[in-house]
């Protein structure tokens with residue numbers, strides 16, 4: 027059996043950088059006898075979170091910080107790593123008040139979206155974020171403005187655009203949404219709002235992994251998609267493999283490999299943007315030993 031990796035797979039620049047910063051913080055905390063936390067799970071991958079936990083990097087309840095409710099550990103002199111999705115200004119100032127030192131691992135692309143949102147708001151434009159209102163990135167950008175709105179479908183965009191027709195509007199997309207979904211919302215605003223801007227904030231990382239997967243599907247008999255079951259971009263990779271018509275499995279670890287997978291002559295492997303390299307390596311090695 028031949029195992030072929032997608033030409034682009036696994037951790038994106040932003041998640042890789044956040045993970046490296048957390049590891050550096052763990053080493054420093056170990057040497058100094060201090061503590062290190064991440065603002066919510068750093069990565070949408072349970073194995074990567076468990077790996078960091080084994081180094082002493084604990085997960086803080088981001089909701090408890092945002093809402094000021096719930097139990098929190100003593101954060102005086104502790105370091106808190108902000109994940110690639112970023113955090114709201116209110117959350118950052120609350121962490122400061124609690125005595126934490128902040129290690130900002132917000133992805134530079136997300137920082138750009140936060141800056142754009144503040145910029146348009148200062149100009150008096152209505153900021154409209156296009157994406158999932160429950161996603162950490164959208165919640166974070168929202169918290170850099172005082173009155174931004176969120177839209178997640180063309181239907182919702184239509185209701186909003188009709189109300190905002192005389193107001194200048196700036197659209198900012200969640201970095202990980204599909205270009206087609208953003209374009210559909212842009213089209214609605216263009217048709218109803220006199221003065222509007224649509225910023226190009228979609229990150230190419232998701233698209234590159236999608237394209238590499240589709241190319242690979244044409245060369246293999248089956249696909250393994252590796253990544254957290256809670257990772258949206260991994261779920262989308264799996265859906266695309268199915269659409270390509272190849273048998274596919276979405277797995278998190280090597281323990282989910284099945285004997286039926288080794289009956290194929292060529293099997294492809296790809297991984298979502300939050301999957302650490304060690305998991306992909308382990309799966310590839312275990313699979314080749316099963317033949």
Ligand code: SF4
Nearest residue numbers: 038040133135201229
């Ligand atoms: S997907 Fe893109 S924007 Fe999001 S963390 Fe990765 S590199 Fe940054």
